[in-house]
Amino acid sequence: MCSTKSHLVRLGFHQALIKRSPRSSTSFSPYGFSSTLKFSGSEIRARGCNFRCSLVQISAMDEDFVGISSFDDWDDGAEISGGDSNVLSSSDDEESDTEFVVIPSTDVDLPCSIDDFDRSAVALGATTHRLRIFQKRRRKFRIQPGVVINMGLIAFLAVLLLFVDWCSWRIVRLPLPPFYLTRPFSVSAVLVSCAGYLYVPLADSLKIHQILRKEGPTMHSSKKGTPTMGGLFFVPIGIYVARVVAGSGSTGIYGTAAATLSFAAIGLLDDILSLTKNHNYGLPAWIKFLLQVAVGAGFSFWLGSANITSPYCMKMLIPLPAPFGLVYLGKLYLVFTAFCFVSMGNGVNLTDGLDGLAGGTAALAFIGMSIAILPICSDLAIFGASMAGACVGFLVHNGYKASIFMGDTGSLALGGALAAMAACTGMFFPLFISSGIFVLETLSVIMQVLFFKGTKRLCGGGRRFFRMAPLHHHLELCGLKEPLIVAGAYFISSVLAIFAGYVGLISA
Template sequence: MPSHSHSLKLSHLSRPGLFRLPKPVSLSAPTRFRSASPFSLDLKLSAPIVRRHECRLRDRLVRFKVFDEDSVGIPFLDDWSDGDGAAGYVLSSSEDEESDEEIVIYPITDDDMPRVRVSADEAFAMTTQRFAMLGRKRRKQRNKFGVLISVGLIIFLSVLLLFVDWCAWRIVRLPLKPFYLTRPFLISAILVSCAGYVCVPLLYMLKIHQIIRNEGPARHSLKKRTPTMGGLFFVPIGVTVARFIAGFSSTEVSGAAVATLGFAAIGLVDDILTIIKNHNSGLSAWVKLLLEVAVGTGFSFWLVTTNISSPYSMKMLLPLPAPVGLVCLGKCYLLLTSFCFVSMGNGVNLTDGLDGLAGGTAALAFIAMSIAVLPICSDLAIFGASMAGACVGFLLHNRYRASVFMGDTGSLALGGALAAMAACTGMFFPLFISSGIFVMEASSVIIQVLYFKTTKILWGAGRRVFRMAPLHHHLELSGIKEPIIVAGAYVISSVLALYAGYVGLISA
């Protein structure tokens, strides 16, 4: 959000809607008023302007500040507290002088404010309070918008799962337990949301804070005190609930759980190194890529050597809609699996840049995959529903404005879980459809880098397609508000999830 910082000269105070000074004003300078309230206003009185208005000013500048939480680049930003926006001020003078002159403030509009005669200090404090209350009202409206988006997503997912459970017997052709997918979804969501009220304050006490890139949008500097590594509590809960409901003997769920925790371990190491270095650089890109390839390759060989339940007589098959049907990839299936692990892990990681963006879109992708794999492996459908519930429970703490971030621990784990579901069933095509947001975010980074390097070689100066990559940062810098971007991503992901689930059902 743009900074609400203004500089007003004394000559502007006579404009309609502001204040009128009916008599000369005497101010002792240099005087500086600082507000603890989150709204910003600079009032500068320059000597020539003051003389024209018959004011007496000893030095050249009087500064008055009130700050909004959306303001950035403020040197004492860390001193803010998450207060209620009440205004306060500190008066300081280099000569320890105080102004005993008075200012008369006449409201121009038809307010109920009476005409009062107050001192200069009280006038500035009153102005501070009024602007602070305006900023506080806007913050409440923005927070309500974040809650509305999250509630809408939860309602959509719950209704969709109830509908799938209602007609699941037609899909699987076998009787399933009541609330087969809704039950793990709700259990994970409730457990994660409750765990968040314990783990989030603990992460804050341990000062496990998010490291904000200097290259990112300036407004993101306000998030630098937000705890991170939220994946530590919502990923294990989602995996555990799936294992418990599907049964600890389920081979597919066990393999998907190991792959998920393996990617979570990579993200955990990256987050720890980032916090230790106090810089946004944990594991190097190549080391992280090699570790992801190692986990994906290991999962591929596990598929070759393990008997997994499948309606087909052989493995390494890729189900596609008619008229294509089943495609046998052979050894290429292993390469596709490794590529899927790497691309999905990094896709979710790149998407995790706005409050609630990665968590909500991942929940939709998990539900789509649960529907797609239901005819092939019903246990994996439980795993997907449980992970979706974990994302939703985490979203209650990660919604706009976020109280915690998932970090690489959570984002890489979600990507690994989605890839594992596709690799066990061959549902790669529905996966890439349901993960359309992740694909767009990763593609925007690739396009930006390639175009910049190509133009730098050809013309000696790099050019950019987007203002900033990934795509959500480009939209931010284009003037679109963060909740609007997230809401739009949810709508697009919802449509893609429905289509992906349909493609998966007709392919199976």
């Protein structure tokens, strides 16, 4: 058997006479990549082994070796080109297969077996195929837009709370503990995000799945089967953290927590009925409205007898910016409180139609209210920061694309908590500013209903002002993507939260 010192390629041809061929080029790769074969011949004699072989230089070769028809018609007596080459040896007095040596030589290409047009088409197809694979890999590892939006929201809230904590002594004129608002916010966010990893699989195994309405947008059909009733795990955690951080002597937190849990119970009943009846209607609208009014009226009467800390030493007051100052409402304060409970509860409920929309805007509304009421009732400011952190922790699982929905259990509870914070401090004006997205969504539904009924009475056929109400569904049908709508709502809510906090501070 022949052997060489280095760079031997065994092609397995028998002893043959090889002659040089004219220069040409060819492609052997199935993907269109060119492979050029270069040949030179020589007569080799070594240790008495008298036979002729060819020496081949190969730049690149595929496994599917095609394009060479025969080696038998090549001439004898070809010489090795170049002086420095590897030695080809064979066993004495026995025939063996020819072995070829890779050596530097003059480039000689084989004839082309594929025409130029087919070769270009194959190469183009291979390039396109590789680009598609590369794009799929990029899509696989691309960060979801919901994660980017949530990270931006968390960064904004953290910076805002750190700034407020840094200059809180100028606002309250009293020494507050370090990280007064940042601490409950962070603790609630971490606890809720961890609890979600336990609750989401549990709700999925118990078949607590969202049932979509037939009249909803068709693009939401992919959300069918998503677990719901997420308010069961993030609302109690937000209340508990506020209770622990603020201590046991805060009457305002007790009353606000009771109102929040009452609204959560109404939402829980609504969610249970919607699941058992296999449709997403739940409680009749008039029953839900009466229950909300009852909770709001009960909170108003409790507020009249409760001893809540206030710098004015008076109740039933609404602080407004100059030149209005303090406005005394008397008994109208109780009516206005019940109205805020109903409007805020339904406003958050109507906004909860896109992944992360209600949770993120509610977190911003809570932060705006916490800043606004900080000079009046600092304990309730802790409650607002804790509930904002609970909403942010919930967004870890509710951001686009959501793995769980908050349901009426969470949306009604958030609305009730915001209304209770405003009722305990009189900060109704900052409440409507910081909750501007909820107000806008509610107004869009009212406009849609009134416009439809008015055109039906005047024109004989009802027409719609929006393509679909609430407003976020109208924007979806106009062609805007869900993450873009949510990001826009976050930006508007951020501006409104800062403005609401400023109005509350100058009013107090």
